[in-house]
Amino acid sequence: MINRILALLIRYKNISFGSFPRLLSIFYWPTVQILFWGFFTNFFMSNGSFGIWSTLNIILSAVVLWDVLFRGQLGLTMSFFEELWSRNLPNLFITPLRDIEMVYGLILISFLRTLIGITPAVFFANYFFDFHLFELGLYLIFLFLNLIIFGWSIGFIVSGLVLRYGQAFEELAWAIIFIILPFSCVYYPLGSLPNIVQDIALFLPTVHIFETMRLILIENKIVLHNVFIIIFLNLFYLILSILFFLKMIFIARKKGLLFNQGE
């Protein structure tokens, strides 16, 4: 089993990082984002619109952490789409590779892609804006893991939908993150949302994650209740999304869809 998962991981690594343009496509966006937001915030601070020292840190932390979610989801879906685009799914599914092993392989490559994608952004932010993401301390690991896990949940849902309903759903891979962005309270507190939207947004683990991030950066404290909610919601969505993905593979076998995918 480990041999097969490792084989998947190495293959996805070769596909993802095999050439410089492909490697560049993984990390250019987080870096561009961090530079954009950094310069933007610098401008506001120098004009005195925001006086508090932590503004820059809060915004840049939000940018980097939001990108963890985005990279996590994209890393998973793009790796799976590679199989569809190259009409390789039948080859994969006639090997002894189990469906769940594919799930593990996708999770691992997404983790690797996210780390590689985010690292230059953190470096640039540190260099240009004296931004220290590591001020979040051990909580950073907690926030990072929970964001990437939610990214995987979305990734499995999108991949399952594309497998079942075809490539028209591929657009979702790019769009879905931006659909949930306004409700995730990445750059503003939950209270900024209208009341009715707040009630719905509370079901998103991202809301609790970014509220926690702000609390740590501003008040240097953490609310245990929030931590439990984040863990519970994330585990719930991850299990549900993996079950959904596995069910879509099952239906694809039933409907003969594994043969009909491709560019």
Added chain:
Amino acid sequence: MPKTSIKTKNLSKIYDNKTVVSNVSINLPYGGIFGVLGKNGAGKTTFLAMLMGLITPSEGEIFIFDKSLKFHKYEILKNINFQSPYIDLPKKITVMQNLIFYARLYDVIDTKKKILKLSEDLFITDLLDNIYGTLSSGQKTRVNLCKALLNDPKLLLLDEPTASLDVSTSEFIRKYIKSFQKKNNSTILITSHNLEEIEKLCSHIILLEKGKIKFDGKKNELFKQNKSFSLKDIFLKDDK
């Protein structure tokens, strides 16, 4: 050694009330080259896909090497492989990277040695460092065949194995398939529109028509039954 390589009992596949494969029961002995023939839409690909677990049958049972595919799927899949010109490998990585990946999935021992040996046999050694997406369709067919032989399959399913190949390479591939079968005593199931190819390679033929078995037996019996000397004649007669 198992008694049968492929045994199906009343195998059917129905999509949205449309029957694609209907009540197919076959019993193929272990070892040999068998041909599956039929016009477009006869259900050949669906039948093959069901044998590999890629499509779930609507009804019926499949036994590979005397074991139920439903209950021993992963054990069986270790000993099966498949090649089709309609299925590809990831285009962005090299031929070698693709082959190593599949060798790992099949737990092939001494991966590189095995790949190099097969590459020499199939004349693809020069292509190993090439990006798969840059290969011609003929080269891809040979690389895919190499992939299909990595695990020394006891059951090899070939869909149009010589499609897009020139005459001499096609002849080489046919000879290679024959010698592979003899050496390993494998079972090879071939579907092809190239009737001459099936005639040359197969002693046993399964003829599918609208998802049903029209004939299942020795090639000579088929000729006898149809008072013909070639598969082409039989197909042409049928059209009239």
